[in-house]
Amino acid sequence: MGVREAPLGKTFSEKILGRKAGKDVQAGEVVSVSPDYILSHDNSAAIIKEFQKLGVAKVRAPGKIVIVLDHIVPAADEKYAQNHKSIREFVAAQGIPNFFDINAGICHQVLPEQGFALPGLVIVGSDSHTPSYGALGAFAAGIGRTETACTWATDEIWLRVPETMRIDLSGRMRPGVFAKDLSLKLIGDRGAEMANYKAVEFAGSAAGDFSVGARLTLANMSAEMGAKNGYFAPDGKTLEWLEGRARAPFTAVASDPDASYESVLAYDLAALEPQIACPHTVDNVKPVSAVAGKRVDQVLIGTCTNGRLEDLEAAAAILRGRKVHPSVRVLVIPASWQVYREALASGALAALVEAGCVVLNSGCGPCLGAHEGLMAAGEVCLSTSNRNFRGRMGHRDSEIYLASPATAAATAVAGEIADPREFS
């Protein structure tokens, strides 16, 4: 009596990694697995250099390697141009079939759109926002460059099976409130290390209400919670979205009802109002109303967090028929060329351009501070991206605020931080 013979239920991480490892695993164990896909981007140039130190001529599984140029596209200077060139040469020499050049978009939008990110798969990527693919039910985690090079050579990587934090969502968000606001609220309440090393599972009655785009925003922002991966159990919306996109058959995996969770949080979406992360950490979060009136110099709408069609539509809904404030520069970056074409067709881009926004090539843009709209000392940017660390988008004495595309659009019109609910 009291001794449990059968193992406890499993979380999705334990199931996916257990299936890959070919054994029963539980949180805390370190397993060695062969991933389904290995992602890298412009940093492939550095990864290639590491790979060449290993003394093997060929990558082990070229079909598993996915390379997307997105960070500095097109190349901003000779150094970046040389990096891109060395990547193209490596791709050709190694026969890597899944290569996306400067006319594709941000890797975290391209992999889902092109049907790589599928339920039940293990995807590792040399980028910290790789957890995005959990939006579609994959186990996806960010890794470093050296281990990416080693995984190219061995088709094997060590992963610690994470404990899982479940976030139960209920209620319905009010107009003007978006998935980004929820992610910022969570990080503001719990701190930037709220889920360090852990998996975050978005669950509860309201999780299924989120579109796939909104799920991608939440899974993407789980990286800012310190999470190893973020996850939504695949449902009808997932399957519908994957229709015609999935590159291979897949098996959806969900956590067992009696799975063991490290912690469970509960949030009522109806109580949420627009949120903003203030300089210089993502967990320095306030309601937008608390910082309304702060003058800004630049607004960025885009990135792997908030550059999808529904994000551009949300911004266009506010900017349509209005003008960008004369003292503000607004940069719009569709997350991918597919989004770019959809936003052209829907009229969203026309509305944004008419309002005075500058539309840039799909890619990371100025988010990581390498090109296309860097900030001078003392300047303030409101961005829909995921990080506001000191100096990230230019001078160390510039400031970055993070918010939703609707808050960004309202701010663009007002010339100062503004609540989008006043612009509906």
Next chain:
Amino acid sequence: MSQGKVWKYGDNVNTDVIFPGRYTYQIMTPEEMAGHAMEDLDPAFAAGVKPGDVVLAGKNFGCGSSREQAAACLKAAGVQAVVARSFARIYFRNAINLGLAVLQCDGAVDALENGDEVDVDFARGEIRSARGTFRFLPLPDSVLGIIEAGGLLEYTKKKLAKE
């Protein structure tokens, strides 16, 4: 066992201040990387750090991007260990995979101050100083092989050579 000076910082020291993003895609030598270490957090660090010194920090050291330079620049600067309450996940992986010791030790973080002289004894799992001796959590066996080989590259090289 070796001796060094403590450079103490707070919680959530992120990869952007350890190694600024503006240099990330300009491939650099280790010496160049060391010259920019901690540039946006502590402009005095790169010029003052000596081989054997220890970086001491609070929670979630290395949060932010997956850039390996944030571990590589400290190793290149001669830092023998980063001692913190906790590390961000990717930073922890990168540091191990590059052979930079990352140690969790609340006692040392609580007691030690900037500029303190310390000995780090990896064999005994101890940090010793005038303020006392502090024990740290040993790293899991499964990753010790990688550290003992001097990092994942060397470990993988040996493994591939055996195949």
